Amino acid sequence: MPIYEAACRYGGCRFHMPGHKAAPVMKKFFGRAASLDITELSFSDNLLNAKGAILEAEMLCAKLYGAERVKFGTCGSTVNILSLIHSLRPLGGKLIIQKNSHVSVYSALLLSDIEPVILECSIDEDGIPKHPAPGDVKGAVEQNPDCIGALITSPDYFGFCADLRGIKEALKGRLLLVDAAHGGHLPLIYEGIYLPADAYAVSAHKALLGLTGASFTAFNDEALFEPFMESFRMFHTSSPSYPVLASLDLSREGMQKNGQRLLKELAAACAELKGKLEKLGYACVKNDDPAKLAVKPPRGSGHHLYKKLEERGAFLELSTPSCALALLSVTDGKREAKKLFKVLKEVLPLLKDGCPPRSFAGFKTQRAMPYLEAAKAERERVPLSQAVGRVAAANAGLYPPFYPLVTCGEVLTPQICEALAECGEQAFGVDFHHIFVVK
Numbered sequence: 207m208p209i210y211e212a213a214c215r216y217g218g219c220r221f222h223m224p225g226h227k228a229a230p231v232m233k234k235f236f237g238r239a240a241s242l243d244i245t246e247l248s249f250s251d252n253l254l255n256a257k258g259a260i261l262e263a264e265m266l267c268a269k270l271y272g273a274e275r276v277k278f279g280t281c282g283s284t285v286n287i288l289s290l291i292h293s294l295r296p297l298g299g300k301l302i303i304q305k306n307s308h309v310s311v312y313s314a315l316l317l318s319d320i321e322p323v324i325l326e327c328s329i330d331e332d333g334i335p336k337h338p339a340p341g342d343v344k345g346a347v348e349q350n351p352d353c354i355g356a357l358i359t360s361p362d363y364f365g366f367c368a369d370l371r372g373i374k375e376a377l378k379g380r381l382l383l384v385d386a387a388h389g390g391h392l393p394l395i396y397e398g399i400y401l402p403a404d405a406y407a408v409s410a411h412k413a414l415l416g417l418t419g420a421s422f423t424a425f426n427d428e429a430l431f432e433p434f435m436e437s438f439r440m441f442h443t444s445s446p447s448y449p450v451l452a453s454l455d456l457s458r459e460g461m462q463k464n465g466q467r468l469l470k471e472l473a474a475a476c477a478e479l480k481g482k483l484e485k486l487g488y489a490c491v492k493n494d495d496p497a498k499l500a501v502k503p504p505r506g507s508g509h510h511l512y513k514k515l516e517e518r519g520a521f522l523e524l525s526t527p528s529c530a531l532a533l534l535s536v537t538d539g540k541r542e543a544k545k546l547f548k549v550l551k552e553v554l555p556l557l558k559d560g561c562p563p564r565s566f567a568g569f570k571t572q573r574a575m576p577y578l579e580a581a582k583a584e585r586e587r588v589p590l591s592q593a594v595g596r597v598a599a600a601n602a603g604l605y606p607p608f609y610p611l612v613t614c615g616e617v618l619t620p621q622i623c624e625a626l627a628e629c630g631e632q633a634f635g636v637d638f639h640h641i642f643v644v645k
């Protein structure tokens with residue numbers, strides 16, 4: 207574990223940042239993390255120009271993932287996605303994306319002056335947006351032969367994987383980038399799952415053992431690495447957190463040694479839990495990822511179930527009208543599955559039928575202006591109640607999962623304005639019930 211070991215070996219006199227200098231008071235409150243919180247010194251390498259311990263750790267990670275190169279980061283997949291998309295600028299002006307892309311994708315397009323070709327998502331019976339099929343991508347390529355390629359999210363928040371092999375074929379030699387923020391563990395379950403991607407961004411803090419912010423970008427096409435680095439240096443902090451970097455190192459080591467076994471145990475525990483829940487009357491969404499358990503209550507909504515669990519001290523990742531989503535991870539096995547079962551059993555008698563909440567997924571939208579033109583147009587801030595029929599100048603949607611219901615250039619419908627108003631604080635792109643529209 208080159209980064210972790212370099213940080214542990216440090217015993218010099220600290221006359222450099224960070225200013226807390228691992229003083230006794232810091233150690234009292236932050237324990238070992240205070241000592242590991244060093245900076246870029248001769249022995250600890252330099253994240254943005256790695257040649258030592260960081261490069262060594264990245265190469266070990268690349269080997270585990272079967273990638274040509276890996277770049278570590280401490281600012282989440284957000285900065286990796288910004289950098290990936292921004293690095294494509296010299297290649298053209300259009301990129302295919304799916305509508306339910308994370309906001310970082312939309313921000314990156316705006317920063318990079320790249321026009322999205324947005325694939326609308328159909329919605330499954332649980333109200334979850336479906337991935338684009340290879341045929342959808344093929345159609346988009348035929349209509350936009352000048353596009354650079356596509357950025358696809360896989361898996362999504364709910365643990366569904368896209369057909370990356372089929373999509374890569376449909377792109378006919380163009381680039382395939384993947385937002386694999388939730389999928390760092392999947393190559394240990396599905397061998398070669400990200401091989402069709404030219405590059406993919408992973409949040410190690412979502413499904414691996416990384417501390418919050420720990421993330422990496424893996425490159426199957428090494429030619430993308432240097433252009434990526436140019437952009438990465440623009441967006442990434444110049445003060446990377448060493449505890450976060452060291453956690454990437456530990457995560458890689460842990461996954462390499464025990465990942466397959468732990469994930470098998472997790473999959474078995476999750477399958478057993480699903481069986482037991484179904485006997486009780488719950489239903490579980492059938493997805494591809496054992497780390498995402500979406501539970502559908504027999505009565506009432508997913509939001510109602512989420513609240514009831516919260517009242518008992520069990521906090522899940524998110525809820526939708528149809529389900530409550532629990533994140534499991536490589537650290538979880540039978541014991542945590544039992545805990546989750548126990549609390550779901552306890553709340554079962556408390557679940558009540560209620561007026562079914564509206565689903566906010568899959569609203570039909572109509573584009574009035576190109577995305578970039580609307581995002582850069584003169585704008586005004588109007589109350590949602592007066593925004594119907596106006597053209598959105600900002601992306602707006604729900605958080606989590608932080609993907610938009612409406613994007614810049616689309617017409618705001620009564621349904622969308624009502625949904626954004628109803629979601630209140632859970633909505634992004636909306637501020638005190640006001641939204642930016644094109645003037």
Ligand SMILES: Cc1ncc(COP(=O)(O)O)c(C=O)c1O
Pocket residue numbers: 281282283284285308310359362363385387388409419421607608
């Ligand atoms: C699909 C997807 N992509 C990217 C991100 C951004 O990742 P991070 O929080 O690591 O910046 C998220 C965050 O939730 C996400 O859900």
